Amino acid sequence: MTGRRYTVGQQVLDRDRQAHGRIVGCYPSPLVLRLMDEAGFQWIARTVACEPAGRQPAVQDAGGDRGGVRIPPGRVPVDVPPTELRVGDHVIAGGRLVTITDLRYRHGGTRTVILSTGRLAVADRVMRVYRSRTS
Incomplete structure (x- = not known):
């Protein structure tokens, strides 16, 4: 071994x-x-x-370029640290906009994100999310 x-x-x-x-x-x-x-x-x-930690996280950050992803009306891009993520925020994953349905394991400066597609990701850095303008 x-x-x-x-x-x-x-x-x-x-x-x-x-x-x-x-x-x-x-x-x-x-x-x-x-x-x-x-x-x-x-x-x-x-x-x-x-x-x-050498592999890429499951959630891809848009990095300022929408990459052809259609953003719904009333949503604005916001860069937030993992501790300020909210259920209902949208992130770009797999080339499309996906909703965060649950957040788990708040230890230190990271969060485990559960997406509406069923995928899991560890948010360990500031990432771009799309929120409604009223939030």
Whole structure:
């Protein structure tokens, strides 16, 4: 059985907390790491529940370019951190506008987003959402 080796400064996803973090400390036990998110919140994580954060998140940020996606009337683009996401916000995922139906696991500066398509995503940075003008 081969295990992963982690180093200080490496970005990982803690599956137990559903949060991304940077390793700030490795303990003598090979099973424990100290992680810190972008907001400065630190926690202890098990190495068996961590994986290197090298893949793309499921929610694609529009990045200022609508990319041919039709935005419904009355909706405006707003850039928000994960802690300010709301149920009912729309995000661009898979080339179309999808509604956020549920938010879970608020640990540190991240949220787990459940979309109307049934897909899950971890919101770990400021992202563009489309809200109604009255919200």
